[in-house]
Amino acid sequence: MALTDQSTAAKPELLTINMGPQHPSTHGVLRLELVLDGEIVVHCRPVIGYLHTGIEKTFESKTYVQGVVLTDRTDYLNSLGNNLAYALSIEALMGCEIPARATVLRVLLAEFTRLASHLMFIGAMALDLGASSPFLYCWREREKILDFFERMSGARMMTSFIRPGGLVRDLDASILADMSAFIDAMPAYVDSYEDLLTGNPIFRERTEGVGVLTGDDALALGVSGPILRASRVAFDVRKANPYCGYETYDFEIPTGTVGDCYDRYLVRVAEMRETVRICRQALDKLPDGPVQTADRKVMPPPREELARSMEAVIHHFKLWTEGIRPPVGEAYVGVESPRGELGFYVVSDGSGRPIRVHERAPSFANLQALPRIIEGGAMADVVACMATMDPIMGEVDR
């Protein structure tokens, strides 16, 4: 709908407006500078940095284990996945073996986090587009997942539960039983969100054909994750470069057909179903055994050994005073976060603190593609585009 009649207006008057950084649909503190010609966005410039807290600088003054706590705070919706990516990089540097039970539990926890993150996406996207009830249902299930995290680690979001060398502690049989019951119930919940949104004419009107991103553009701009897959590029790190034994799980990579906002929604919904399958398989094949590596240079010895072994006391002392000391070198291990390829590039000089930790944050690269899908579209579609890019400003700004 044009606000000015083009035939009488001498020349179109451009209007520059600011959207954000405080706006309910910006999912944090993203600011967009929009140049409008009537209702059409002719230029869009994302302005970031409002949440820059110098996390990469802070890493350099912390020990490797203290660094785990910082990883939670970058992508706060994928805290366990971030812990995992960071732990894998350090383990690659140290060359340490992880027990089978810990590896399966890591997959289980990373997939539960993915489920929680996608629940947040669906709820928030529906809310941005004016449907408030899906948000309540998604939140209901997300709360249950956060309750599991609280029961196992004491924290609902900032869990810091996956550490270099394994997990902090084993999961209780009662938590695993409740997780199993939840996973059995989850497909019906996903059906209920789809009943509300997938066939909803208003929802489809607002998302179909809106914000189309082609596969070539997505690759050129460094986009990864569900957004790339919605643009018909079937790239998923879990399949392409399996870590934590993902090659032993049976799951599909859902892809879109057009690359519009509706596809990005559909891909994430389909991914939730695949995630449920992975969780089911992980719970079924969970072996018994320890959840921490026996490598005493990475994980401290158990408490009871300290009374019997001098070596254990020395290891304990060295780990709690100096921390882990990886050999000189560098490591990057890419993992699939709910938003795309995530990895921590860690550089060690052989001391107890890294000289550089850089997070390859998927949202940072994905956000570069935002102007591409917003420009040329209507002002009203900006919110839909932004919601389906699902940026987490914590990891964009770091």
Next chain:
Amino acid sequence: MAVSDTLQAVFESGEVSLPADGIPTVRVPLAELLEAVEQVRGALGHSRFVDLTAVDRLTSEDRFELVYLFYSLEAHTWLRLKARTDHAAPSITPLVPGANWYEREVFDLFGLDFQGHPNLKRLMLPDDWQGHPLRRTEPLGSEPVDFTVTRKMYGTD
């Protein structure tokens, strides 16, 4: 290693290594960087740009090490490209649009000048910020937090 041999053949003046994470790494002279990026994305098939960052190796000559990461969608492998510089580097944004924000981030936090970048401005920090915080010469800063008990401590009473 077959991969290292292939890389050494392509980059005659490059220094090929295989770090702990198993990602083949080539260090090329700064003057050959653009050519190397074209080769990595073309002949070597690692067309997907993944990451760019810098490491400040304070004690070395040409203290900043630029670290580029590329990915091959066919071979499913990463490839790391490195170059050293002390203040400036050629921009790869004209070749790889996805590197735009990454170069701005390194410019902002390390103060490296990417020559040929279309819009080299600060990304994370305010435009009038002084200094480049990720340089190892920049100390960790702190702001006194305003509590009644800290007012005496910091003299902000």
